[in-house]
Every structure is written in C-alpha cells, then in structure tokens.
Amino acid sequence: MPYLEKTTAQKAVDVDIYFEDHGSGQPIILIHGWPLSGAMWEYQVPALIDAGYRVITYDRRGFGRSSRPYTGYDYNTMTEDLQDLIKKLDLQDVILAGFSMGGGELAQYAGTFGTSRVSKFIFISSIAPYLLKTDDNPNGAPDEVFKGMEENVRKDRAGFLKGFGEGFVNYEDNKNRVSKGQLDYNFNIAANASPKGTLDCINAFGRTDLRKALEKIDIPTLFIHGDADNIVPVEPSSKQGHEIVKGSKLEMIKDAPHGLYLTHKEELNKLILDFIK
Template sequence: MPFITVGTENSAPIDLYYEDHGSGKPVVLIHGFPFNGATWEKETTALLNAGYRTITYDRRGFGNSAQPANGYDYNTFAADLDVLMTELDLRDATIVGHSMGTGEVVRYLANYGSQRASRGVLLSPLQPFLLKTKDNPEGVDKSLFDGFQQAIIKDRFAYLTTFCDAFFNYSENKGKLVSEEAFHAHWQIGAGGSGKGTHDCVSAWLEDFRPDLPKIDVPILIVQGDKDNVLPYPVTGQRLAPMMPTASLVTLKGAPHGIPWTHADDVNKAIMDFMKQPAKARA
C-alpha cells in the first residue's frame, strides 16, 4: 500500500495512506469525521470516468494511516496535506473537502497558497467559526462539543451510532437515500479510527477560520444540504458564502450532512461543472 511519511512519534514514523488513480488534472478528496478515504467511492468512480486523476488519503488517526497521540489540529492537518501535494508534485489541483475535511482545504489554501491548487470545494463546511463567542454570537455553545467528547470517552461506539443517525438523517432517509448496509459500513469505517484522534478532532472543529478566508485567492465552490443536522446550514454554508468573494454556493434542498453518499449525483455534477469553469488568473 502507498504511504507518505509526514512526521515521527517517538521511534515510529507517522505515515499517511493514500490512493492515486487515473490521469489528467488532479483532484484531491479529503474525507469527513470520523471516516477515511473509502467514503469517497461514489465520487472517485465518477471522477475517474470523467478523466481526472483522483487522489484520496486517510487523515492521521484514521483508516490505514498511522494513529499518533497528537497532531489533531488544522495547522498540522494542513501541513500533512502539503507534504502529500509536494511529494506527489501536484499542480493545478482541485482540493475537495467534506465536513471536517473542509478545514484542511481552507487552512491549506491560507497557509500554503495556490501554487499547487487552482480551486477548492467545500462540501457541508464547518466554516467560518462554530464556537459561540462574544464576537461570534451565531456560533454554538461549547458545552455541546464538551458533551460530544464526554460521549466519545464513555462509549465511542455508541457515539458513532448517534453520529451516523445525524449524518444521514437516518430516520427520514433510511431505505431511500441510504441503506441499512451503507449506514453500518460508515459506522464500521468510523469504528476503525483512533479513539484519541476521534476525541481530539472535536476540539479542532472549534478553530476560527475567519482569518483564513481573506487569504484565499482561488475559486471556491460550497455545496451543502439545507437539512444538515451535523453542521447546520444557517451557521455554516449559508453564512460562509458571503464572506468569501471567490465563492459560489449550491444548496441541496432537503439534503442531510452526508451528501457525498446520499446526493452523490448532485455533488459530482456540481464539482465537475465547477472544474470546467476558468480558474482565476494569477496576479
């Protein structure tokens, strides 16, 4: 299996597992919490069939990647992505993030610029800033996230069931947009992640991305369902779009958080239509 080393912990390397298929312009897909690159299968098939080079990888702590005890913050995640982009020598890439993966997209473009990436896609984004503070009254009380972490410590596997319920709006979409088997497959993928990584990633969600947004100089596509029960649409995508001059917003009516699975056709069409548009000219 292909791996890229992004650091060390004590005597062991921190290796990221990745898959790199096809040819043509590169598309990098960054998965959501608490899953891994396997959850992109509906997108990778469509992108490969359309002639794109398609790269997925497992975030540190998840899937086949190393599970270190630290590094679960967005500066580190973006640095990990930069190593991947550099090692594979990607150019003119589209970087696509879902949910937690949107943090890598935004922080990478802010910290490392657009030398290797010509556009970004944010699916069910967590930006601009989830935490409720004096200067961010639209945010969510920290007690909610503390409760998530307590639930993960108490019984991570029970928490995963609750999370997958919200991820798919399962009671509403079971047997329609998502099968029982797909629900359990996502649960199983999440169960394979690091317990500490799963816990610590919740803290990363609370990072403030507002300072990153003005630094982004490439076109951005935001796609989100207006029935997102994990990252509510009014707090995230709907609020984010006007804050990004280079962004366009596609709203999927009635769609839940897990749109890469439940609304794959809509997501694939939006991404490929977006990639056909001219990228912003560099200064």
C-alpha cells in the same frame, strides 16, 4: 500500498499517511470528514475519473489505514500532512475538495500555504470557517455541544458513533436513499479509528476559527451544503464562508442531510463536475 512517510528531525518514521491515486488528468484531492476515512468517497471517485480527472484520496492521521499517533490532531499539523502529500506527488494546478471536517484543512491550507499549487477549492458540508458560538460569531453552536460530544466519546465511543451515524444522513427521512448496510459500513470505519484522534478532532473542527484563513482564498471556490443538515449548521459554516470568500459560489441541495455524498450523490457529483469543468 502507497504511504506518505512523515519523519521527525532524527529521520525516524513518525506517521504514515495512506493515500490512493487513480486516473489521469488534472489532479483533485478529496479530503474526508470525521470520523470516517478516504473510503467515504466511493461514489465520487469513479465519476471524477470517468470525467478525465486524476483522483487522490487519503486517510487523515488517526483514521483509516494511516498511522494512529497520540498527538497532532490540530489543523496546523493535519494541513502540513496535506501539503507534504501534495509535494510528494509534485502536484500543480490541484483541485482541493473537503467534506465536513475536511473543509478545515482547505481553509487552513489557504491560510498557511497560499494557493500557488491550487486551482480551485470545493467545501462540501464544511465546518469552515467557524462553528463555535462567540460574541462575534452569534450563529455558531454553543460550546456545550462540543463538550457533550467529547464526553460521549470518552464514555461510550461506539454507542455515540452508532447514533451519530443515523443523524449524519437523517436516516428516518432517507431510508429510500441509504441502506442499513451503508450505516453499518460507516460505523465500522468510524469505530476502527484512533480513539484519541476521534476525541481530539472534535476540538479541532468545533473550536478552530478559520475566518482569517478564508480571507486569503483568491481562486474559484464553491460551497455546497444541504438545507436539511442537522450536524453542521449552514449559517456559521458555508453561508459565512461564502460571504468571506470573494466571488465564491454557494449551492444548497434541497432536503439533503449532512452526509449528502451518500444520499444525494448524483446531485453532488453534478455540482462538482460542473464547477471544475
């Protein structure tokens, strides 16, 4: 299986990042959300490959089949993992698409590494640029929201993830679009992640201010969000991101929840393909 081996200064293997690389053509990297893995893109990968793209997915450190270190769950470190993968595969003209927490890697990537290797950004149900409510970010969520999530993960991670999974897709409203089996599958992915990584990532996606990073984006950018997203409010995320990134597009999918990659996959796939073509 393909792994990116992250090394320390002493050249000892520190973290292995699992990735999959399929198809040919212009490369597109799909970056998963919390608390899932690259497996979440099951219904996007074939559509993109069939359209003539090389599709790369990977598991963020601590999730899926990647290593589970005790530290490093901040956007600076996680974006270095992304850059190292891009360099390992020697990618140019790459399209980067990030879902939910994955949108944070996109923003940090632009802020840290620029856009010389990237042709387009796609933010899907993204947390970027800033979810935390502050005096200069009044539409954000109060810190009590993230403290509550952290407390629930510490106290009963599995129980929290079970309920979170239903809210992820607005299950009561979308039983005709997503099965109980799919919810169970998502739960298994989430429950098998690193407990420490699951906890620490809440601080990353909940409290990292990526507004300045977004200002450095100078390539075509698309924001996609569901208008029924009860997990990530659209005002401090996609709408604010759209306002910051000059010339960007914002597409709202009617009645779509946070996990629209499952419930509204046809609509999402069409928006992605229309944009990257």
